[in-house]
Every structure is written in C-alpha cells, then in structure tokens.
Amino acid sequence: MITFKEAYQKVLAHPIDLGTENVSLLNSLNRILAEDIYADRDFPPFDRATKDGVAIQFSDFVNNGHSFKIEGVAAAGVIQQVLKDKNNCLEVMTGAVVPLHCDTVVMYEHITIEGGKVTINEKVNKGQNIHYQGSDEKVGALLLSKGKKISPAEIGVMATVGKVTVKIKGNPKICTIATGNELVEVNETPRPHQIRKSNMLTIESALLSSKIEASSLHLLDDKKEIERELEKALQDNDVLLLSGGVSKGKFDFIPEVMESLGVEKVFHRVLQRPGKPFWFGIHHKMKTVIFSFPGNPVSTFANYHLYFLAWLQTSWQLPLDNSYIKLSAAIKITQPLTRFIQVSTEVKEGMFWATPVVENGSGDLTSLAKADGFICLEPRNKEYEVGEAVPFVKTR
Template sequence: MISAEEALQLVRQYKVTLEVEEVALLKSLHRVLAQEVKADRDFPPFDRVTMDGIAIRAEDFLSGLRSFPIAQLQAAGAPQTSLDQAGTCIEIMTGAMLPRNANAVVPYEVCIIQDGIATIQAEQVVKGQNIHVQGSDEKVGATLIAAGTKITPAMIGTLASVGLSRVQVYSLPKIAICSTGDELVEVHETPLPHQIRRSNAYMLAAALLEEHLQANLFHLPDHPELMHENLSSIIQEHDVVLLSGAVSKGKFDFLPHVLEQLGLELVFHKIAQKPGKPMLFGTLPAGKIVFGFPGNPVSTFVCYHLYFRAWLQASLGLPPQQQSAQLAQPITYKPALTYHVPVVLRNEEGILKAIPVSTTGSGDLTSILKAKALLSLPTNKTEFKEDEWYPLTLL
C-alpha cells in the first residue's frame, strides 16, 4: 500500500504521449493546442479608429481652428483615404483605417455637423486620441498562444484572426468504462431486492463529458472466463480502461487476476486513503492504461477526480491544478490514512473556507450531490483544526 502522494506522482509519471491531429476551428474548443500560434500581421494591422466622428490634424485644432469642412466619408472596411487639405476633416466610422495625414479622431458627441461643416465643441484635442495604433497589441511574429494551452472561446477568436480555419490539437484517448458485478441491472430496469441499478458507469461517463471526452460503456459479469474474453476485446479497442468494482478482496473480485492474465504491469494496488483504499493502477500491452476504481460510488467518484484527471492533465501537457482551502470546522480522524473530505465552499473576506459534508461512508452516493470539492487531510496527524490550510480538489 502506498501513500496518496505517491499514487498521484505515479499516475502523472505514467502519462502517455498523445498524437497530434488537425480539426476544424470550432471543433478545437476545449481541446489542447499542439501548435504555437503566432501573429501573422500586426495587431491591430493598421491605425484603427475607435469612435465614430471626424478625423483631423490635431495641429489644426491647436492653431485655433474649430470648424472643419467635411472632405469625404470613410466607412469601416473601406480602403484608406487621405486627408490632403489642411483645415478639413474626414467623417469616419469605428473600425475604419485612419486616413493618411490625420492624427486625431473627435467623436460625434462633441461635434455639431451642419451644412457639410463639423464644428468641434470640445475644449481639447490630443494627437493620437481615439486611435488604436498599429502593432500596439502585438507585433507580427509574436507568440499569441503557446502550445499546450486549453482552447477557450476567446482563443477561438484569436485563432480565427490569424487565419487558422483548421487547428492542430492533441488527440483524445479512447476510453472504455466497465462496471462489474452481477448485482447490477440497467437504469431502466426495476431491481429485485438483492439488486441495484448501474449508476457508477453513468456517473463516470458524465464526469468525462465535463472534460469533453466521450466514453464507451460496458458491463463485465462476475465470471472469470467471460470477464477475460470481454475485457480482452475492450482493451484492444481503447487506450484507457476505467473499471468500477471487483478490485478488492471479495470472493468474486476476479478482476486483478484477469488483468494479470491480460498482461497487466501493476503500478500500485491499494492507497493509504479514505475513501478509495483498494484502487488499482497499471499498464497493459501496447501502452494501454487501466484504472481500477473501488465499486462504492463515493470511492469511484473520488478516485476519478484525484487520479484519472491528474493523469489526463499530465498526458495533455496541462499543468497540475494546485489549490487549497481553510478547514471551516475541526475534524478528528485517527486512522493513518489520507482522508479526502467532501466539502462545500464559502468565500469569507477573500479566504476560501471548506465546510465538511456529512456522510455515512463510501456507499453514500447522496453526499457527493452536495459536495463541491475534496479537502485532503494528511496522515501525519489526527486532529485537524479550524482555519488550517489543506489541498483542495474541485469536483
């Protein structure tokens, strides 16, 4: 049995190298960028007008001139015009190129326009006002988004602005979720007194959807030969297998032995933690990865969030998510196990407080309905005091 800290380090160590694929721009949302995105032109690419109004020479205003004949009109998207005659102006729209020889834009709000003449009511006009200068945001060739970044909606706009209709991203692993146990029936079925509905697999599938990952769902019977046959074909078709149940020491927990027959290289089996002590992690031939989560719902949920997500982030090249919060009330816990406490969160004057959620154990599925995070209490103490800081994992 290893510590929770060692287990987390090991799953990150066994990250996989994902291939690069090219996808359509909108399909890249929430994917991890596999290319460096550089500015293909200055940002903005020209001196851009930022308000509707008139473009003038600031020097004309400073010389005392207040009324300017309108020489022409320039719209956004039109080619650049030129302010050729001193003492005149060009009526101009937001987003347009600043005309040659103009160096200030005076908004309509401080102008009166009558009979083709714009009279400025403002007391001051400053050279460069209401102009977004070419290259002031980024110069051509500058790195706008680094590879290894998770793509957000704002980044989609940036990708479009540099002409990337197709984007290189890291491929997503093919994931199988396998529930185990003859006591499980499908969601639409009415269970007999000795049966329960198959909930863990759907909970895991929904958690993966939050990561924008699709999974295939399977069920393995409590029969070693059938389990071996089914699991063998599942492993061939997937990169990662998430197993829920049958990894403990029960008479019908055949899974560890079946995995050994299929070539499992065990990395660890059992973590000094609660919940989720019996968790299994290892590798299979051809670089496949297997996570064996305990069958209790809370244990499955906790192990997924603590270990699978850490493995996924490492494989995608994303940095570890490190957060902490203050314990809002004291806890006494004596077993020498890392205790992952389900908590709700409250912000008190800028300090994140973690309030424990009452639970009856790792089979209490309803407790995780309330929890927003896990607060991990270490093994080196038994008394955990209010206002002490501990690692936090968001759910």
C-alpha cells in the same frame, strides 16, 4: 499497502503519449491547444478610428476655433481614404482606417456640424482616438502558447488570425467498465437484491465534462467472460476505468485476470479512505493503462478525480492543479489512512471555504450531489484547524 503519496507518484510515472488532433475552430473549445498561435498581421492591422467623428490633420490652428470643411466620409470596411486639403476633414467611423494625411480623430460629441462645416468645441490632443497599427501585437507575435486550455477568449483570438483548423492535444480512448451481477440498466426496474448502474454513468459524464467520449462495458462476475471482454478492451483502448471487482471477494476476478492477460500490476491497495482496494496496472505491449477503482460510488468518484485526472494532465504534459481551500471546521485525521473528504464550498470575501458534507460512508451515492469536491488530508498528530488551507480537488 503503499501510501497515497506513493500511489499518486506511481500513477503519474505512467503517462502515455496522447498525440494531437486537428479539429475545426469551435470544436476546439475546452480542449488543450497543441500548437503556438502567432499574429498573422499587426493588431490592429491598420491605424483604426476608435470613435465616430471627424479625422483631421492636427495643426496649431486646431484649438483656435478653426472650422473644417467636410471632404467626405471614411466608413469601416472600405479602403483607406485620402484627405486632400489639410484645412479640411473627413467624417470617420469607428473601425475605419484613419485616412491618409490625418493623424487625429475628434468625436461627434465634441463638434458641431453646420452647412458642411465642422466646428470643434473641445480641446483636441494630437493623435487622439486612434488605435495604432501593431499597438496591441506586432505581426509574428506569440499570442497563445501550446498547452493552454481553449476558452471562448482563445476562440476569439484564433478566429482573428484565421485559424479554421486547430491542432489540439489528443484524448485517450477510454472504456468505462462496470462489474457485478447486482447491476441493472438505468431503464430497468431492479429486483430487491439489484441496483441500477450509476457509478460508471457518473464517470462517463465526468469524462464528457472534459470533452472525452468514452465507451462502456458491463462485466458479469464470470471469469471467462471477464477474460474475453478485458482482452478486447485492452486492445481497443488507451485507458480502462473499472469500478468494482478488486476487493477480496470470491468473484473479484479483475486483478487475477488482468495479470493473466499480461497487465503489470503497479500496485493494489492504498492506505487511503475511501478507495483502499484501488488497483492500478499497465499493459506495456498494448500501451493500455488500467485504473480499477473500488465499487463504492464515493470511492470511484474520489479516485477518478484524484488519480485519473492528474494522470490525464500529466499525459497532456500540463502542470498539475494545486488548489488549496480553507477549512471551516476542525478535523482530526488519525494514522495510517489519507482521507478524501467530501466538502461543499463557498467563496466569501475573496476567501475559499470548505465545509465537510454529512455522509453515510463511501456507499452513500446521494452524498455526492451535496459536495463540490474533496479535500485530501494526510494523517497527522495535530488536528487540522479552522482556517487552515488544505489541498482541494473540485468535482463540479
């Protein structure tokens, strides 16, 4: 058996090339940008009025009670207007181009208009209330770098520069595979010895949270069927995520069948709890990566988040998320197993706290709904202390 750290490194050493996709702007939300985005023009693209009021040409007389005759109106969305006489002004609206021969905007709140004439009631500074062309970004400036996760803010930036279609990192083609004769569909009433499929639906929805639509399979404990179905699944997918069938049971055919189908076993069994029987392999010719998780729901869920998501980040060539969280209770972790412990979390006064969830072993599916993530603790002689920061992987 290998340690968690060794297993983790071996998983990360097998990324695959996920390529890129082109999608429409809104469909790129929550995906990973695969191109750099540049300013197609200056931002703002013109000297832009930031207040409603009047545009003037600043002179020494401005602050001396001078009145300005209104020549006209510069609205937003029309071409640049021209001030003909520097003793006059133009009304100007927020978002409008500052008129030619004007260099200063005075807002309505600071003026009085009477008989077509404007009197300024507050001190004016030359150049005020103008958002100058190119002052945010110059044409050609790098606005977003590839590798960035696309949130609503990035959608806004890309809309502004006219990105109708966005190049994003590709998703792996994934099949989630439940194994075991004891499983029935969610819409069936299980007989006393049966249970409903839930593990792989949990994983399917976790993938959906990462914007990945996976296919799914259910394999019965029948070696011939497993062979036939796995062979097809290996051909059709980049990644297989399995749950169950990797322990020492008489019907745990997965490792044996995988190897007979040409999958290289990278490792089987890790010094960790939950999820000791985790099996990981790769089919070099078909370029398929196989994560075969133990069937207990907490095991599957922990291993998905700890190994698969880190593998996915690596395949997308993104840095790994290294979060730490403070322990609200002391924990002793004895040799030799690395422990993944479900915790609920709380942010208090800018500090991020984890409290272990009371659970009844790795088969306790209902405990998952009480947790916000896993802390990952290496075995050590010294107790983990209250307030100590430990590695954390969030699950919601």
